[in-house]
Amino acid sequence: MTSFGNEPLFLGIDGGGSKCRAVLYRKDSGIIGEGLAGPANPVQGLERAQDAVLACASAALSDAGLSQSQLGHLIVGAGLAGVNAPRTRAAMLSWQHPFAQFYLTTDLHIASLGAHDGTDGAVIITGTGSSGFSQCAGQQRFLGGHGFPLGDKAGGAWLGLAAVQAALLALDNLGPATSLSQAVLAKTHSQDSTALMDQFCGQPSAPYGQLAALVFDEAAKGDAVAKAIVADGAGYLSNMVLQLTELGPIKVAFIGGLGGIWQPWLSDAAKARITPALQGPEVGAVIYAQQRYTGEHAP
Amino acid sequence: MTSFGNEPLFLGIDGGGSKCRAVLYRKDSGIIGEGLAGPANPVQGLERAQDAVLACASAALSDAGLSQSQLGHLIVGAGLAGVNAPRTRAAMLSWQHPFAQFYLTTDLHIASLGAHDGTDGAVIITGTGSSGFSQCAGQQRFLGGHGFPLGDKAGGAWLGLAAVQAALLALDNLGPATSLSQAVLAKTHSQDSTALMDQFCGQPSAPYGQLAALVFDEAAKGDAVAKAIVADGAGYLSNMVLQLTELGPIKVAFIGGLGGIWQPWLSDAAKARITPALQGPEVGAVIYAQQRYTGEHAP
Numbered sequence: 001m002t003s004f005g006n007e008p009l010f011l012g013i014d015g016g017g018s019k020c021r022a023v024l025y026r027k028d029s030g031i032i033g034e035g036l037a038g039p040a041n042p043v044q045g046l047e048r049a050q051d052a053v054l055a056c057a058s059a060a061l062s063d064a065g066l067s068q069s070q071l072g073h074l075i076v077g078a079g080l081a082g083v084n085a086p087r088t089r090a091a092m093l094s095w096q097h098p099f100a101q102f103y104l105t106t107d108l109h110i111a112s113l114g115a116h117d118g119t120d121g122a123v124i125i126t127g128t129g130s131s132g133f134s135q136c137a138g139q140q141r142f143l144g145g146h147g148f149p150l151g152d153k154a155g156g157a158w159l160g161l162a163a164v165q166a167a168l169l170a171l172d173n174l175g176p177a178t179s180l181s182q183a184v185l186a187k188t189h190s191q192d193s194t195a196l197m198d199q200f201c202g203q204p205s206a207p208y209g210q211l212a213a214l215v216f217d218e219a220a221k222g223d224a225v226a227k228a229i230v231a232d233g234a235g236y237l238s239n240m241v242l243q244l245t246e247l248g249p250i251k252v253a254f255i256g257g258l259g260g261i262w263q264p265w266l267s268d269a270a271k272a273r274i275t276p277a278l279q280g281p282e283v284g285a286v287i288y289a290q291q292r293y294t295g296e297h298a299p
Numbered sequence: 300m301t302s303f304g305n306e307p308l309f310l311g312i313d314g315g316g317s318k319c320r321a322v323l324y325r326k327d328s329g330i331i332g333e334g335l336a337g338p339a340n341p342v343q344g345l346e347r348a349q350d351a352v353l354a355c356a357s358a359a360l361s362d363a364g365l366s367q368s369q370l371g372h373l374i375v376g377a378g379l380a381g382v383n384a385p386r387t388r389a390a391m392l393s394w395q396h397p398f399a400q401f402y403l404t405t406d407l408h409i410a411s412l413g414a415h416d417g418t419d420g421a422v423i424i425t426g427t428g429s430s431g432f433s434q435c436a437g438q439q440r441f442l443g444g445h446g447f448p449l450g451d452k453a454g455g456a457w458l459g460l461a462a463v464q465a466a467l468l469a470l471d472n473l474g475p476a477t478s479l480s481q482a483v484l485a486k487t488h489s490q491d492s493t494a495l496m497d498q499f500c501g502q503p504s505a506p507y508g509q510l511a512a513l514v515f516d517e518a519a520k521g522d523a524v525a526k527a528i529v530a531d532g533a534g535y536l537s538n539m540v541l542q543l544t545e546l547g548p549i550k551v552a553f554i555g556g557l558g559g560i561w562q563p564w565l566s567d568a569a570k571a572r573i574t575p576a577l578q579g580p581e582v583g584a585v586i587y588a589q590q591r592y593t594g595e596h597a598p
Contacts, residue, residue, distance in 0.1 A: 085493055143471045146492060147500045149448045149460065151467050161448065168450050172442045174538050193445060194384060201446045239473050 008100070008293065009070060011057055012285030013078040015040025015049060016107055022056040024064050024074075025286040033064025042092045043082035050095050053078060057099070075101045077289025079110030079281060084142055103292040107281065108133035108142065114284025115253035115277035118291065122244040123277070124237060127256035128209035130155035132240045136248035143240055148205035154233035156258055159215045160208030162229045164200055168193055170225075180218045180226045187214055216261050234265035241270035251275035307399070307592065308369065310356055311584030312377040314339025314348060315406055321355035323363050323373075324585040332363025341391045342381035349394050352377060356398070374400045376588025378409030378580060383441055402591040406580065407432035407441065413583025414552035414576035417590065421543040422576070423536060426555035427508035429454035431539045435547035442539055447504035453532035455557055458514045459507030461528045463499055467492055469524075479517045479525045486513055515560050533564035540569035550574035 010025040020040035024033035035056035042049040053076075061070055076099045083089045084106050092104055112123045112133050122134030129152035131145025148157045167184040169175025171193045188211075190196040200207065218226035241252050252270075254263055255277050263274060279287075309324040319339035323332035334355035341348040352375075360369055375398045382388040383405050391403055411422045411432050421433030428451035430444025447456045466483040468474025470492045487510075489495040499506060517525035540551050551569075553562055554576050562573060578586075 085497075143473065146467045146496045150463055150496060150499055153464075153468075164449055165452075168445050169452075173542055174442065174535060197445045197449060200449055236473060243472055 008075050009066075009073055010286045010289045010293075011060060011074045011076045011099075012110070012282045012287075012289060013040070013053055013056065013076060013080075014107060014110060014281040014285055015053060015078060015080040017041040017044060017081055020049075020052040020056045021282045022053075022060040023282045023286060024060040024066075025283075031283075033060040033062075033066070035059030035061075035063060041081040042088050043085070046091050049080065049092070050097070054098070071098045072100060074099045075103075075289050075293050077103045077105070077110070077285040077287070077292065079105050079107045079285045079288065081107045084108075101289070101293065103289050105288055106133070106142075108145075109135065109140070110284035110288055111255060111281040112253075112284065113287045113291075114279040114281045115255060116251070116275075117278045118284075118287040120248065121250045121275075122241075122247075122252040124240055124244070124252055124254050124259070125256040126155055126237070126254065126258040126262055128152075128156045128205050130158070130237070130256075132244050132252075134244035134247050134250060134252075136250050139247055141244060141247060143243060148208070152205075153236045154258075154262065155205075156209030156212035157205035158208075159229060159233065160211035162232075163211045163215050163226070164196060164208065166225050166229070167196060171196075176225055178218075178223045178225045179221070180215070180223045183214050183218055184211060187211060212258060213261075219265075230265055234262065234267070237262055238267040238270035241266065241273050245273050253277040255281075307374050308365075308372055309585045309588045309592075310359060310373045310375045310398075311409070311581045311586070311588060312339070312352055312355065312375060312379075313406060313409060313580040313584055314352060314377060314379040316340040316343060316380055319348075319351040319355045320581045321352075321359040322581045322585060323359040323365075324582075330582075332359040332361070332365070334358030334360075334362060340380040341387050342384070345390050348379065348391070349396070353397070370397045371399060373398045374402075374588050374592050376402045376404070376409070376584040376586070376591065378404050378406045378584045378587065380406045383407075400588070400592065402588050404587055405432070405441075407444075408434065408439070409583035409587055410554060410580040411552075411583065412586045412590075413578040413580045414554060415550070415574075416577045417583075417586040419547065420549045420574075421540075421546075421551040423539055423543070423551055423553050423558070424555040425454055425536070425553065425557040425561055427451075427455045427504050429457070429536075429555075431543050431551075433543040433546050433549060433551075435549050438546055440543060440546055442542060447507070451504075452535045453557075453561065454504075455508030455511035456504035457507075458528060458532065459510035461531075462510045462514050462525070463495060463507065465524045465528070466495060470495075475524055477517075477522045477524045478520070479514070479522045482513050482517055483510060486510060511557060512560075518564075529564055533561065533566075536561055537566040537569035540565065540572050544572050552576040554580075 014021045020037045022035040037052040037056035040049040040052035120136045124132045132143040167181040170177040170181035219230040313320045319336045321334040336351040336355035339348040339351035419435045423431045431442040466480040469476040469480035518529040
């Protein structure tokens with residue numbers, strides 16, 4: 001086992017509703033270890049989130065060939081979903097963690113810090129859900145991310161729900177029957193409304209998200225219903241780009257599983273504000289830990 | 300206790316996801332007893348639905364001053380939600396019930412039989428959900444009713460979800476801020492997005508349905524967002540009226556909690572096909588039992 005004595009070791013954690021990723025970072029060597037664990041969304045379970053943070057910290061130490069006794073030396077930066085709600089934030093901060101430091105912020109903040117390499121900027125995350133964040137001159141703005149089916153417009157689940165709704169309308173002859181409905185039936189191996197309904201009724205967002213790519217495919221082929229759905233989502237995201245960049249002369253990085261596929265559909269004004277993400281959210285979490293640590297230990 | 304000897308006693312049952320109603324009917328006296336019990340939707344629990352049917356049958360006998368021993372003389376007509384799915388229908392029909400006869404059909408069919416006093420016709424039910432049914436010359440058609448949030452367009456939950464979505468967009472400055480959003484916040488005692496989200500996230504259809512009346516109120520006052528939501532729902536229902544009446548020269552009765560409030564918003568073509576409901580669904584269930592019994596005992 002290697003040891004670094006008293007040198008601060010930074011651990012960046014990106015915790016979300018499906019998994020938790022950690023990277024271990026040493027000033028001179030860069031990333032020296034990585035860890036992966038289960039869901040770390042404190043809203044869905046505080047203890048489970050704390051366990052996941054611990055598990056992926058341990059995994060990262062082990063991956064780096066370091067002893068678990070180094071846990072107490074780690075300067076942790078964690079970006080977790082849901083901690084912009086004051087109650088959740090307070091609950092997570094009252095945790096008796098084993099680390100030297102535990103700096104907590106939102107998953108959106110570390111995503112933005114990573115995407116813009118620690119500088120001011122904004123991100124729009126579109127995966128199963130969707131949300132936006134910007135930080136400029138000490139101000140932060142959160143947009144969207146209100147959860148499925150309330151919000152998260154232009155996320156994969158929103159696209160999939162719109163596709164299933166369109167297919168059901170078409171099957172009832174109450175909406176246009178286009179190739180989108182046929183594609184939904186084929187993809188879900190459904191023969192009719194009842195089969196489609198049985199498959200999706202009461203389901204959470206993930207199964208709907210599986211249909212997102214199909215909506216883009218059909219829109220690209222010119223299907224009128226799919227194009228209308230995509231245009232609605234793109235309009236929402238284009239507005240979000242403009243709202244986020246109202247804070248100052250910043251750029252927006254599109255990240256998440258659908259980040260790339262949305263970009264060509266945005267308005268020209270929105271496209272002009274877009275920039276590629278430089279680093280991942282877990283590196284953003286390391287940057288956050290370093291910023292907080294440096295702030296507290298300034299010479 | 301009164302006794303009717305061997306005279307057939309008809310019991311009509313209207314079973315849904317929130318309650319089960321029964322009426323006891325005697326040829327010469329009309330309705331002689333009523334019963335009410337819990338949910339009787341076999342999709343949500345087969346045994347619970349059977350228990351509810353039994354409980355409201357017992358209650359109706361008791362209300363009529365009849366002995367429970369009369370259960371075995373009852374000719375029951377039951378209209379239950381979900382039994383147009385073959386599997387649910389078969390499961391419910393395999394029940395070892397204590398009645399003389401147990402004739403099973405859908406809640407929509409008995410609603411239509413009641414509304415049109417046993418003759419051909421159609422119904423559109425709009426309460427928390429929405430669905431349509433028509434019967435003409437031996438043919439039946441079912442439309443909509445695919446469940447929240449997949450389908451049930453123009454139902455109360457659909458209206459409420461649209462209102463909450465509009466309020467969240469307005470609060471994020473990503474959609475027009477009209478008096479609808481203010482009304483949603485006031486009605487739900489929410490100060491902001493987070494409070495609204497906390498209140499509705501992961502909720503089933505019923506809490507959304509509580510906002511339906513507010514959407515109509517705002518639309519009537521001229522709120523542009525509320526008017527667009529109501530126009531979308533009214534367009535859907537107007538199409539449904541035309542689809543249902545394609546089966547023949549029949550009329551459509553609008554029933555359910557929102558039935559009356561939707562009618563003025565429909566297209567003129569749809570309005571021309573509307574007729575008031577003559578009887579309730581539980582009377583439709585009695586009519587169904589009589590039609591089946593007469594069919595089997597024709598001289």
